[in-house]
Amino acid sequence: MPVGSNLPLRSVILRYPPSTIEESEESYQLLELPPEIIKAVEASKGKDKESIFPLTIKGKPSDDAVLCTPNSTFQLRTVGISNSILVCRSPHSSSSTSTEGGEKDTLQIRDTCHEILECVAISPNLERIRTILKDSAWKGINSSTNNSLGKRKRGEKENKVKKWTRDQLSSVIQCSEEELDKGLKERNVIEVNGKMLLPPPKELKELLSIMLSLLTIHSLDPTNSTIALSQPMLEALQDDHEVDPSITKEVLTLFGELVKEDGKEEEMWKADIKRIIREIGKGLLVGVKDKKLDEFEDEWRNEVGEEWGDEIDIKLLEGEYLLSPKPLTTSTTFSSSSSLISHFPISSLPLQPSERFSDLFLTRPKWRPEEILPFLKGLTRDGDVKSRDKLVQKFVRVVKEKDGSMWWYPRRSS
Incomplete structure (x- = not known):
């Protein structure tokens, strides 16, 4: 109930409730909402008077609690106040106290608050996504776990690794739904058979390299190699590399768009080439230590193929690497690269x-x-x-x- 609502317009009598009633043990925590949330609530009511603007408090017992709106996250912080706030309610009895001056309203003091909770806008902790999903991560092409996310084959031991649904992730990751969607996409998490699957950078790099080759082979337009039929790619990855079509289709959607032209039943894949090249570069970068920059770029260029070699740009990998000057030696020549590259991911x-x-x-x-x-x-x-x-x-x-x-x-x- 908002503070200050239903306050009387005339003088009142304040009393503590009788110590015999059970309700005297009530306790309240007051929450001060920032203007950003107030405006969002009012805008929501303006669109639909019956709509409810969701506010969710999230956090495990070991976490500091946060308040989430549909698109933002706020840390809840206890702040002491100099003037105490009395939380009052009307007594259950409808009777009022009479005095010589007439009748006066009576309110019962239910609690005295010496602090409030204030909301501070913060950046959400999205790295918990990777921490939670790493044990059940995808094992890569030609692995037995391609089938039904690790369903047991005959003779294999039972896989006891927990697999998470999106709702389960949402319950333990302190962020809004919009921020969670963005965080899952940034970490290339896909949903397969109702469970969230994390493809690690190296394994994803191998899959994307094959998909780029298949994109060139099955391209529909010689002048535009970014569009190809999806079905031949699904079949090739399943037959030649044991990648389940349910995984391939999710990766195609993550790194492009699956569309159907009017009057045609065939589904086409419009690839996001820049994003694919970036993820291939990230996969190649894993574990690299003091490697010549030009050698790394040559390896990256060879991995994406001749068709896309001119698209690579080290700036695509910002936040994933460090460049350092190459130490001068007697064998150093002016034509050699002056920088060394090392893997240094922001996630670490x-x-x-x-x-x-x-x-x-x-x-x-x-x-x-x-x-x-x-x-x-x-x-x-x-x-x-x-x-x-x-x-x-x-x-x-x-x-x-x-x-x-x-x-x-x-x-x-x-």
């Missing part, structure tokens, strides 16, 4: 800002702004540059060198 970094910045400055004593910014994703809500800049101001010391270049150093605690 802590979610807490202080720990994130600490790890980053342990990795490198100083950073260029454009190099470190991709690794700050997830500390604040997407697009909230103001909050991100506040974190930078708190943990970073900006130094301008004599040559005019800007470097970020760790801010020393006072």
